[in-house]
Amino acid sequence: MRDVAVVSFAQTKNVRRENRRNEVEMLIPVVQEAVEKSGVPKQEIGFYCSGSSDYLAGQSFSFVMAVDCLGAWPPIAESHVEMDGAWALYEAWIKIQCGEADSALIFSFGRSSPGVIRETLVLQLDPYTLAPLGADPVSLAALQARALLESTDHSEREMAEVAARNRSNAKNNPYAQLTGDFDVDELLAEPYFVSPLRKHDCAPISDGATAIVIAADDVARKASKKPAWIRGIDHRIESHQLGLRDLSQSTSTSLAGEKAGAIDIDVAELHAPFSHQELILRDALSLGDDVKINPSGGALAANSVMVAGLTRIGEAANAIWDGTARRALGHATSGPCLQQNLVCVLEGE
Amino acid sequence: MAEHCAVIGVGQTQHDAKRIDVSQYGLVREAAERALEDAGMTYADIDAVVVGKAPDMFEGVMMPELMLADSLGAVGKPMLRVHTAGSVGGSTAIVAASLIQAGVHDRVLTVSYEKQSESNAMWALSVKVPFQQGMVAGAGGYFAPLIRAYMKRSGAPEDTGIRVALKDRQNALKNPYAHLKLEGIDFDQIANSPMLWDPIRYLETCPSSDGACAMVLGNAAVAKKAPKKPAWVHATAMRTEPTMFSGRDQVNPQAGQDCARVLYKKAGISDPRKEIDCCEIYVPFSWFEPMWMENLHFAPESEGWKMTYEGATALDGDLPVNMSGGVLSSNPIGASGMLRFAEIANQIRGEAGEHQVDGAKKGLGHAYGGGSQFFSMWIVGDQPL
Amino acid sequence: MSEAKQPIKSIVTPSRLEYDFTPGIATTRFLRHMEEGRIVGQRCAECTKVYVPARGSCPRCGVATKEEVEVGPNGTVTTFCVVRVPSENIDLTLPYTAAHILLDGADIPFFALIQECDAADVRMGMRVEAVWAAKEEWGPTFENIRYFRPIDEPDVPFDDFKEHL
Numbered sequence: 003m004r005d006v007a008v009v010s011f012a013q014t015k016n017v018r019r020e021n022r023r024n025e026v027e028m029l030i031p032v033v034q035e036a037v038e039k040s041g042v043p044k045q046e047i048g049f050y051c052s053g054s055s056d057y058l059a060g061q062s063f064s065f066v067m068a069v070d071c072l073g074a075w076p077p078i079a080e081s082h083v084e085m086d087g088a089w090a091l092y093e094a095w096i097k098i099q100c101g102e103a104d105s106a107l108i109f110s111f112g113r114s115s116p117g118v119i120r121e122t123l124v125l126q127l128d129p130y131t132l133a134p135l136g137a138d139p140v141s142l143a144a145l146q147a148r149a150l151l152e153s154t155d156h157s158e159r160e161m162a163e164v165a166a167r168n169r170s171n172a173k174n175n176p177y178a179q180l181t182g183d184f185d186v187d188e189l190l191a192e193p194y195f196v197s198p199l200r201k202h203d204c205a206p207i208s209d210g211a212t213a214i215v216i217a218a219d220d221v222a223r224k225a226s227k228k229p230a231w232i233r234g235i236d237h238r239i240e241s242h243q244l245g246l247r248d249l250s251q252s253t254s255t256s257l258a259g260e261k262a263g264a265i266d267i268d269v270a271e272l273h274a275p276f277s278h279q280e281l282i283l284r285d286a287l288s289l290g291d292d293v294k295i296n297p298s299g300g301a302l303a304a305n306s307v308m309v310a311g312l313t314r315i316g317e318a319a320n321a322i323w324d325g326t327a328r329r330a331l332g333h334a335t336s337g338p339c340l341q342q343n344l345v346c347v348l349e350g351e
Numbered sequence: 352m353a354e355h356c357a358v359i360g361v362g363q364t365q366h367d368a369k370r371i372d373v374s375q376y377g378l379v380r381e382a383a384e385r386a387l388e389d390a391g392m393t394y395a396d397i398d399a400v401v402v403g404k405a406p407d408m409f410e411g412v413m414m415p416e417l418m419l420a421d422s423l424g425a426v427g428k429p430m431l432r433v434h435t436a437g438s439v440g441g442s443t444a445i446v447a448a449s450l451i452q453a454g455v456h457d458r459v460l461t462v463s464y465e466k467q468s469e470s471n472a473m474w475a476l477s478v479k480v481p482f483q484q485g486m487v488a489g490a491g492g493y494f495a496p497l498i499r500a501y502m503k504r505s506g507a508p509e510d511t512g513i514r515v516a517l518k519d520r521q522n523a524l525k526n527p528y529a530h531l532k533l534e535g536i537d538f539d540q541i542a543n544s545p546m547l548w549d550p551i552r553y554l555e556t557c558p559s560s561d562g563a564c565a566m567v568l569g570n571a572a573v574a575k576k577a578p579k580k581p582a583w584v585h586a587t588a589m590r591t592e593p594t595m596f597s598g599r600d601q602v603n604p605q606a607g608q609d610c611a612r613v614l615y616k617k618a619g620i621s622d623p624r625k626e627i628d629c630c631e632i633y634v635p636f637s638w639f640e641p642m643w644m645e646n647l648h649f650a651p652e653s654e655g656w657k658m659t660y661e662g663a664t665a666l667d668g669d670l671p672v673n674m675s676g677g678v679l680s681s682n683p684i685g686a687s688g689m690l691r692f693a694e695i696a697n698q699i700r701g702e703a704g705e706h707q708v709d710g711a712k713k714g715l716g717h718a719y720g721g722g723s724q725f726f727s728m729w730i731v732g733d734q735p736l
Numbered sequence: 737m738s739e740a741k742q743p744i745k746s747i748v749t750p751s752r753l754e755y756d757f758t759p760g761i762a763t764t765r766f767l768r769h770m771e772e773g774r775i776v777g778q779r780c781a782e783c784t785k786v787y788v789p790a791r792g793s794c795p796r797c798g799v800a801t802k803e804e805v806e807v808g809p810n811g812t813v814t815t816f817c818v819v820r821v822p823s824e825n826i827d828l829t830l831p832y833t834a835a836h837i838l839l840d841g842a843d844i845p846f847f848a849l850i851q852e853c854d855a856a857d858v859r860m861g862m863r864v865e866a867v868w869a870a871k872e873e874w875g876p877t878f879e880n881i882r883y884f885r886p887i888d889e890p891d892v893p894f895d896d897f898k899e900h901l
Binding site: 496503598 | 818820898
Binding site: 003050055056057061062063065066067069070072073074075076077078079080081082083084085089092093096097099100101102122123125126127128129130133236237238239240241242243246253254257336337338341342 | 353374375404406407408409410411412413414416417418419420421425426427428429430431432433434435436442446449450452453454455469480588589590591592593594596605606609610721724725
């Protein structure tokens with residue numbers, strides 16, 4: 003395997019509604035910042051890959067015009083996944099492993115604001131038996147939270163603590179959307195939103211974009227003073243049928259973590275759009291109390307769909323760069339109730 | 352450093368306007384299980400699954416790979432979903448191949464499909480965004496002006512497109528999976544078919560189909576144990592250029608030219624016309640055959656039509672093109688590109704049946720997307736490179 | 737087999753999603769100019785090409801565009817097709833002509849209808865002008881321009897527009 007590192011990371015501020023700029027106008031400054039910070043000259047970037055969703059954008063082929071942000075001339079080697087950008091990073095990492103490129107730019111963009119995300123995500127379900135029921139993602143997550151609370155020692159108080167810690171951490175993150183100091187007892191006094199979830203247990207609705215540059219071997223060493231080396235990256239999917247899964251666990255995260263070598267982690271950036279999912283993910287990855295979780299505030303502070311997973315990898319790299327971590331973990335999830343999960347383990351020199 | 356990758360199993364569905372006899376699950380499994388059987392494997396043997404599909408709105412399901420995880424035996428495995436517009440079937444195969452070339456996996460199942468009949472594809476393409484220019488001419492209206500530009504630039508005879516369509520429709524009669532099989536098709540029927548988007552006639556256009564295509568790819572160790580002859584992946588390439596920019600040549604796009612050039616270089620090919628035995632290329636309107644012959648460096652600029660005219664691209668020509676009947680005969684959009692990649696692999700494996708080119712040793716699979724801005728291609732051969 | 741045992745081959749599940757789209761900064765400016773009866777593009781500071789309608793960037797250079805340039809209202813047909821088949825949501829008498837029109841001052845053609853001209857008379861290189869809707873109907877929309885029609889000017893030679901087909 004070639005040594006590949008994250009060498010730069012840029013993101014927009016996450017906002018409830020970006021109604022001034024179009025996707026390309028949002029992406030141009032982010033892509034330029036990622037390229038400049040990377041130290042890899044733009045014309046030398048060997049591969050490009052993006053992640054986004056047509057249903058989120060409300061238009062077929064919505065990724066096509068996004069290519070306009072790249073200045074794809076002369077023509078470039080480029081691909082796109084209809085997935086969170088974290089999987090675009092995986093595809094780019096694979097290309098580099100093949101020796102087809104020595105560096106890659108990965109970007110993703112997602113705006114939930116044009117549509118109603120709770121309605122849009124219903125269309126992610128089996129169209130014959132599940133989607134017609136109209137089960138929305140918050141209700142499905144509530145089913146999962148209930149399963150967790152009933153079958154383990156985890157409590158609603160722990161969920162509130164997760165929410166409070168993430169939003170407190172997010173105060174130091176200029177790109178976060180929902181930040182502040184919250185009192186756990188006061189949170190627990192709030193009414194249920196979809197029981198057992200309260201509003202604070204749910205991610206905000208966000209618009210945003212992220213770009214990352216990765217590079218191999220000497221290209222990374224030459225470009226960056228402190229490459230965040232990808233020591234392992236793996237992703238796994240579970241059954242789509244919720245009834246076939248133990249929702250209180252995330253076996254796909256455990257497996258991906260095992261394959262990616264998720265041990266001795268100092269900082270973990272977990273893509274958990276619901277507070278109870280952070281508890282499930284910590285259990286799945288056996289992250290102890292000594293592991294710092296989501297210094298960025300995680301998805302509970304900013305959750306641009308299709309972007310938030312890639313952002314976790316960027317934030318994990320930040321933890322390497324700012325010295326918080328020697329080994330950091332970035333995680334991304336997709337699908338209802340943590341159906342699909344990716345784990346990326348980063349390490350400093 | 353890259354590992355060798357080979358196609359060891361190929362499967363496709365019957366393609367038809369509406370496959371209401373199967374669900375989306377059933378459709379992808381029809382192709383996947385044929386590919387697994389061809390490779391002498393079951394789902395349990397597979398390390399990872401790569402799914403490709405054009406826009407989600409064609410079926411009305413957001414990120415349908417999530418719901419397909421169970422039916423494709425992907426539970427507990429890595430699963431990726433690629434979407435690069437019309438080139439997606441090709442890009443998906445390339446991503447699947449790269450998982451093996453990178454040495455990450457030994458056996459990968461890749462599946463592309465479209466089941467347009469489950470939603471309303473025309474609706475999916477025409478969501479009205481108030482501040483964007485509306486479509487004023489329908490689907491073919493985008494391509495017809497480019498074909499006119501090609502005709503003007505090349506001076507190609509006006510019946511070139513009819514000849515391409517006749518060849519592909521006759522080839523389709525030899526392909527048991529083809530959607531459109533027009534028994535007794537002749538030149539006059541095509542020439543007299545209604546002019547839709549002048550200069551494009553009805554019988555010079557592709558249908559819209561439900562269908563799926565699947566391949567099992569393996570590394571060298573796996574390929575050597577495969578029950579049938581493998582097709583070795585010699586090279587893959589993808590290129591993208593912006594959709595609209597000043598001075599863009601949409602008739603002979605740079606991205607396609609560059610993609611082919613880098614592909615041949617990687618495959619050690621210096622004279623593609625001589626060294627490549629046959630091609631499956633993405634021709635949704637008949638006139639794109641001569642255009643792509645030039646773009647792929649098989650003919651000098653403005654002379655691609657001569658290959659059609661002289662019969663070079665016929666099943667018995669010196670460079671047969673679209674032996675399967677091509678996109679003109681079956682067009683499950685998301686799968687159309689993978690069908691090109693899979694059909695050419697079958698030619699190399701000697702598994703193409705009635706439309707087999709005798710002794711094909713090296714072939715090109717080609718897909719492109721949207722407004723000719725996305726290209727994906729591969730070269731496969733009967734021996735590892 | 738009784739009717740109850742017939743296989744179910746399809747079910748209909750209607751779904752409805754509403755989206756509130758954002759045009760972006762450049763398109764907003766373009767539409768505001770359209771509202772005033774002007775077609776305004778943007779020039780790329782790097783390659784100097786004028787894009788219309790501009791989306792706020794030069795796709796070739798990958799940089800943001802700012803400088804505004806008024807273009808048209810006359811232009812040249814670079815290529816076209818004659819539509820002889822009805823399409824969903826398009827209510828026009830067949831046959832009609834859809835053309836790539838290179839507006840004077842612009843460096844990229846624009847897709848639009850040609851009317852007041854027999855389809856058989858449309859030519860590559862033909863000069864045309866924009867026909868606007870009645871002023872009181874103008875809004876921030878492309879639809880202010882109803883179509884283009886021929887003007888009495890000599891055709892432009894092919895070599896002068898062959899880069900803009």
